[in-house]
Amino acid sequence: MKSKKWPEDWQDVNIGCIVSNPGSAREYHTGGWRAQRPICDNEKCIKCGVCYIFCPEGCIIERKDGFFEANLDYCKGCGICAHECWPFAIKMVEEG
Amino acid sequence: MGERKGMEIALAAAEAAALCRPDVVAAYPITPNTHVPEHLANIVSEGKLDAEYICVESEHSALSACMGASGAGARVFTATSSQGLLYMAEIMSIASSMRLPVVMALGNRALSGPLNIWNDHSDIMSQRDTGWISLFASHGQEVIDMIIQAFRIAEDADVLLPINVNLDGFQLTHVVEVMDFPSQSEVDAFLPAYKPFASLHPDHPCSMGTLGLPEIYSEATKAREVAIVNSRKTILKVWAEWEKAFGRRYEPVESYKMEGAQEAIMTMGSMGETAEIAIDALREKGIPVGLLKLKLWRPFPYEDVRKAAKGLKSLLVLDRAVSFGGPGGPVASEVRSSLYGETDRPAITNYIFGLGGRDVAVEDFIKMFEKMRSGDKKRSKDQYEFYGVRGE
Numbered sequence: 176m177k178s179k180k181w182p183e184d185w186q187d188v189n190i191g192c193i194v195s196n197p198g199s200a201r202e203y204h205t206g207g208w209r210a211q212r213p214i215c216d217n218e219k220c221i222k223c224g225v226c227y228i229f230c231p232e233g234c235i236i237e238r239k240d241g242f243f244e245a246n247l248d249y250c251k252g253c254g255i256c257a258h259e260c261w262p263f264a265i266k267m268v269e270e271g
Numbered sequence: 272m273g274e275r276k277g278m279e280i281a282l283a284a285a286e287a288a289a290l291c292r293p294d295v296v297a298a299y300p301i302t303p304n305t306h307v308p309e310h311l312a313n314i315v316s317e318g319k320l321d322a323e324y325i326c327v328e329s330e331h332s333a334l335s336a337c338m339g340a341s342g343a344g345a346r347v348f349t350a351t352s353s354q355g356l357l358y359m360a361e362i363m364s365i366a367s368s369m370r371l372p373v374v375m376a377l378g379n380r381a382l383s384g385p386l387n388i389w390n391d392h393s394d395i396m397s398q399r400d401t402g403w404i405s406l407f408a409s410h411g412q413e414v415i416d417m418i419i420q421a422f423r424i425a426e427d428a429d430v431l432l433p434i435n436v437n438l439d440g441f442q443l444t445h446v447v448e449v450m451d452f453p454s455q456s457e458v459d460a461f462l463p464a465y466k467p468f469a470s471l472h473p474d475h476p477c478s479m480g481t482l483g484l485p486e487i488y489s490e491a492t493k494a495r496e497v498a499i500v501n502s503r504k505t506i507l508k509v510w511a512e513w514e515k516a517f518g519r520r521y522e523p524v525e526s527y528k529m530e531g532a533q534e535a536i537m538t539m540g541s542m543g544e545t546a547e548i549a550i551d552a553l554r555e556k557g558i559p560v561g562l563l564k565l566k567l568w569r570p571f572p573y574e575d576v577r578k579a580a581k582g583l584k585s586l587l588v589l590d591r592a593v594s595f596g597g598p599g600g601p602v603a604s605e606v607r608s609s610l611y612g613e614t615d616r617p618a619i620t621n622y623i624f625g626l627g628g629r630d631v632a633v634e635d636f637i638k639m640f641e642k643m644r645s646g647d648k649k650r651s652k653d654q655y656e657f658y659g660v661r662g663e
Contacts, residue, residue, distance in 0.1 A: 185490040185497070190431060191370035192491050193469050194478040 205232070209252035211267040217242050219264035226256035226265060273453040280411040281306035281444040283452070284350070284376045284436075287418040289320045290458040291374075294345035297325040297336035299355060302388045303440035304378030307350035330358040334366065334373070341371040342479050344470035346422065349373060352440055353380035353394045360398060366433040367402030368495060369480050372425035372465070373433040375403075376418060379540065379591075380440040381627040389628020390440040392540065392591040395568070396601045402495055404434040404502055405568035409543040411448035413566075414438045416519060419458055423509045426465045430502045437568070439541040441628065453517060461516055503570050523572030524579045525564040528554055532561030535580075535617075536640060537588045539565040539602055542631055546589075549636030560640065565602065576609040583617035587643045590623045590655075599623065599655025621655035629659065 182188045189195065213226075222241045234249035235256060245256065257265040278286070285307050288296070296315065298308035315324040323340070327333045330351050337347040351359060356377060366373050381387040382394055395405060404424065408414045417436045425434040438444060453461075469477050483491050503523075510521035527543075528550050529535065538546050543564040550562045563579050563586075565572075580586055590600020598604040603621035610616040620643040625631040639658055 181486045182490060185493040188487070188490050188494045190468050191368070191479060192481060192483060192487070193369075194481050195469070195475075197476040197478075 204248045205251050206246075206248045209247070209250060209270055211252040211254060211269055212247060213245050213250065213252070213254070213256050213265050214268050215243065216264045216266070219262050221262050221264075223262075225259050225261065229255050229259045231255060273451055273457060275449060275451050277447055277449045278411075279306065279445060279447050280414050280438065280450075281378065282310045283411055283448075283450055284414050284418055284438065284444075285310035285314065286452060287415040288348045288350075288374070288376065289314045290453065290455060291348070291419055291422045291462055292320065292346065292459075293322050293348040293374075295323045295325065295337065295340035295347045296349070297327050297333045297340070297347070298349045298351065299327055299330045299333050301330070301352045301355040303380055303390070303444045304350050304352040304355075304376065306444065307376050307378070311348070311350075330355040331362060334359040334362040337373045338362065338366055338369065338371050341373055341467075342369070342471050344465070344467040344472075346426070346465045347371075347373050348375075350376040350378070352378040353382055353388075356394045356398055357382065360401075363398050363401035363403065363433075365480060367499075368491070370431040370468070370495075370498070371433060372422075372431055374418065374421045374425055375433070375435040376414075377435045377437050378440045378444045379437050387627040388440070390442050390541075390591070391626045391628070392437075392601075393593075393626075395435065395437055396592040396594070399569065399601065402432065402499060403569065404430075404432055404499065404506070405437060406434065407437045407539050407566055407568055408443065409538075409541050409564055409566075411443065411446070411450045412519070413521075414443060415450055415452065416513065416517070416521070419453065419462065420509050420513055420521070422465075423462050423512075424502065424506050427505045427509070428466070428468065430498070430505045431468060432499055432502060437540065442541040451517075457516065461512070499570050503567075503572070506567065506570075521566060522575070523565070523567035524575040525566055526579065527562035527564065529561035529563070529579070531559050533582075533584045534558075534560045534640075534644075535563050535583050535586050536560070536636065537563040537565060537586060537602070537606065539568065539589075540591065542589065542591070542625060545631060545633055546636045548633045549640070552633065552637060553640065571605050571609075573605075573609045576606055577613060580606075580610055580613075580617055581615065585643065586617040586619050587640060588619060588621045589625075589639070590621060591625045593623050593626075593657075603655060622658040623655060624658040631659075635659065 227235045234246040381391045588603035
């Protein structure tokens with residue numbers, strides 16, 4: 176949320192609210208919505224990538240070492256990765 | 272030069288739309304407006320109009336397809352009625368919010384239930400607050416004229432809003448009238464090509480119809496309200512240009528025999544034509560009564576209503592729809608709001624009638640006028656009343 180700028184006044188709103196700078200959704204960090212975060216136990220992780228496939232935000236990336244990691248700037252904490260992780264490597268823990 | 276010929280008004284509406292050279296037509300047939308998309312389909316299939324005719328599976332898709340095409344920079348046209356309009360309801364507000372100049376011919380028909388295919392204004396009234404400009408035609412010539420005007424108004428850089436042209440189902444859609452059709456070159460001269468404010472194109476990427484968080488929704492809504500209020504200027508400008516080009520005058524509130532009138536009847540839509548005959552009969556009896564015909568429903572012409580009502584003792588406002596549990600008829604409600612702040616204002620009587628295709632004859636206008644004048648004490652506190660409904 177740090178760099179997000181709203182139009183100051185109603186006169187500044189683009190006609191039809193069009194967004195003309197591509198990829199600007201990246202500036203809005205949906206991670207701020209999260210109540211729980213996914214924690215992965217890499218001892219149990221078999222690098223199958225199911226979490227990566229099921230993440231509805233597409234915010235899970237495969238690291239160079241083959242393990243997977245959620246980008247917490249965008250992870251909303253929905254828990255789908257933990258639900259789908261069949262070796263039970265991912266747990267959701269409360270934020271804060 | 273144009274041509275004068277007799278034609279069913281729904282077909283004339285399609286002809287008028289075709290004269291505007293839409294790039295895309297998407298509509299789903301529904302009584303009483305079926306002949307509009309049907310005739311347009313014929314015009315396209317005969318090669319007389321170079322347009323993409325999308326045979327959609329529903330009205331929801333019809334409006335969605337129109338919006339997608341409009342977003343890509345196309346001139347678009349659709350047509351519907353009643354339940355079809357309700358099926359578009361989810362998309363109606365989005366079209367105006369995205370500022371896409373979709374033009375719609377709306378053959379007004381009662382909403383179900385009970386299931387009814389005939390005329391009243393309950394369909395458009397249900398979509399009143401969706402941010403569309405609404406024009407009301409009272410006869411075939413106005414249908415042709417307003418459809419052509421609608422493209423000019425909607426696509427104007429100062430407007431960019433969707434617009435519906437209301438024509439009463441059956442009373443207008445299925446009636447054959449003699450009308451003047453402008454020529455293609457006259458329409459081309461009046462209606463320049465649409466210049467979109469933005470369009471979906473890979474060379475100029477943009478997003479349309481995005482999420483509006485609480486931080487922006489109120490500002491976006493205010494911008495939209497200001498846009499429709501300001502569209503009035505363009506509507507008046509386009510109507511003035513129309514008069515210059517075609518000799519037919521359009522006003523938000525049209526007057527008929529208002530000279531020296533102390534009392535008046537106000538109508539919207541085709542009933543105004545029947546009411547004119549009633550006014551003639553009343554004037555012959557020496558009663559100083561006139562007729563006000565509302566042509567512009569949104570943005571509502573508050574100042575024109577105030578001007579027209581000035582000096583009147585009483586005003587009979589007729590509505591073809593009811594706001595259940597609310598202030599009676601929607602037109603009367605707006606007229607009352609317009610005049611609330613005036614010190615010199617007429618007494619307003621509101622009758623709701625002509626629902627679901629109930630016929631309205633010349634005598635009915637005279638009876639309603641006399642009923643208003645008799646000042647039925649029993650009902651004097653009523654905001655409104657149903658006229659012509661059986662049972663006391």
